[in-house]
Amino acid sequence: MPVLNRIADLSDQMKAWRRYLHQHPELSFDCPETAAFIAARLREMGVDEIHEGIAQTGIVAIINGQGDGPTIGLRADFDALPIDEITGAEYASLNAGKMHACGHDGHTAMLLGAAQYLAETRRFTGRVALIFQPAEEDGGGGEVMVKEGVMERFNITQAYAIHNVPNLPFGTFHTNPGAIMASVDTATVKVTGKGGHGATPHETTDPVVAIVAMVQAMQTILSRNMNPIEEAVVSITQIHTGTASNIIPGDGWFCATIRAFKPEVRDLLKKRFIEIVQGHAAAFNVEAEIDYDWGYPPTINHAAETLFAASVAADIVGEGAVNTDSPREMxxxxxxYMLEARPGSYLFLGTGPGAGLHHAAFDFNDEAAPVGASFLARLVERAQPLP
Incomplete structure (x- = not known):
């Protein structure tokens, strides 16, 4: 089964929705205009219920099928990024310093397209819960929606989502039945010593050399503390200190992004990071304050649901365009958080050549919207078929 005919008919409408959202990007949880636009479209479609104000600006909309049955959740994120757009598109961002550089505008358009089709046809049992989520990029809106009880409140039994990926072959789906994306933790370390003149270092307690030693030692976590067959990242991404060439500063700070797939590896990375900072602080006679932010957990697909989702994708694009052994991403x-709460799966949708995600020149490929919307709609029909 290729792209659903009715959804193909909605291609121009999805493009218009997507480009409006692209022009009006909002950040994190503060997405009132985006939420209002989505709710207005859902009302026009005649969905059965619209629940607003979840995780501040999130929405859950319900479409009833024919007869009793479970509730399947479909999620799209809709927040943008703090980036100045350089696409030059006629529908480029109107909000300075904000742009949809990750395709969340496309994700929302695809779910709206699936919603239009499902509200018109209702060829499924039970219900579908359309989850429109803020703050994926910053703030963990998915966690907040789960903590606010969306799974229990709407009796959601399984949940699915897709993400566009430029430079993967157009119209291909990629996933795997296990860990597909890593956890992400962020550590910030402030190091305080005693500043002074660069010509008299013996009268100071230099935080710079302490920071340099700490950063260098961090590289031994992966090379000497971890099993070589495991996968993880410890990347020092910022170092800030000093004001002039002849002044030894009194303090400085650095931060790191830390990623893993397994809880025990994640715990080891945190333990060794803290030990290295504290040990070097003692060795260099400086003080170190560590802010270790425990962030998103790894995205772990459920095996049965992933193989089912892959079979649905094959209905749309053919078996040869579905990869169920996709490499996991850092x-x-x-x-x-939703996959921790309910079984389900997360899939990547290739959108063909283009600037990469989070790049100022990125633009979602509107030709992919009918493919993604057809997948989401068919997922519901296959998961909860009519007798």
Missing amino acids: GAEDFS
């Missing part, structure tokens, strides 16, 4: 995703 990026992170807060749909992980």
